[in-house]
Amino acid sequence: IEAAERQHTAVPGEKITAQVILTMAKEVMGLNEQITEIDKLITARFRDHELAEVISSMPGIGPLLGAEFLAATAGDMSRFGTADRLASLAGVAPVPRDSGNVSGNLHRPRRYHRGLQRVFYTSALISIRNCDASRRFYERKRAEGKRHTQAVLALARRRVNVLWALIRDGRYYQRELPVTASA
Incomplete structure (x- = not known):
């Protein structure tokens, strides 16, 4: 994300592409957080088993x-x-x-x-x-x-x-x- 913002050469569609990449990166980060939460739930449930x-x-x-x-x-x-x-x-x-x-x-x-x-x-x-x-x-x-x-x-x-x-x-x-x- 930071690398896209630091580019100096202007390319047609660059701003739209940067926005799409930013949106997708935020989605991936959100999914990673969900995976972490699910892993915690699985671990807690597993620890309860005899x-x-x-x-x-x-x-x-x-x-x-x-x-x-x-x-x-x-x-x-x-x-x-x-x-x-x-x-x-x-x-x-x-x-x-x-x-x-x-x-x-x-x-x-x-x-x-x-x-x-x-x-x-x-x-x-x-x-x-x-x-x-x-x-x-x-x-x-x-x-x-x-x-x-x-x-x-x-x-x-x-x-x-x-x-x-x-x-x-x-x-x-x-x-x-x-x-x-x-x-």
């Missing part, structure tokens, strides 16, 4: 991804008998594509909850940067010859198992395993 602290204790899952997780699962983990069922719904569990004598052929699923997959995939990407254990797991998968997406999906699958166990046991995520005293 599983909020357990879910947000996991690296890479904040209030917005946690709220999306709760919305995708309806906040009821009893719907899923095992972590495998949750991973299947999230689309991070491989699906067999066997035929005749060919077995062990696995591929990505076609039917899954896109929002839930986004939660685990995004949290895996974030945790690679912020959590040493996740970074080591990702680097190990890359060293095994996996492509980036395959390694991130493998990490996302592992995070499903961890989150499932945390919710099942009602525990918080611990960054490092406790060291036991040797006899």
Whole structure:
């Protein structure tokens, strides 16, 4: 906006264009304020849920991804008998594509909850940067010859198992395993 006002060369339609840009910039700023308010409401609503602290204790899952997780699962983990069922719904569990004598052929699923997959995939990407254990797991998968997406999906699958166990046991995520005293 300031750059448009400081121009010295006169161009036909310049003032109208500057007004349009100013109007659009104000609209964008208003939308950003609305987004901030909605994010605050989502965060407050998420914090009220009984599983909020357990879910947000996991690296890479904040209030917005946690709220999306709760919305995708309806906040009821009893719907899923095992972590495998949750991973299947999230689309991070491989699906067999066997035929005749060919077995062990696995591929990505076609039917899954896109929002839930986004939660685990995004949290895996974030945790690679912020959590040493996740970074080591990702680097190990890359060293095994996996492509980036395959390694991130493998990490996302592992995070499903961890989150499932945390919710099942009602525990918080611990960054490092406790060291036991040797006899």
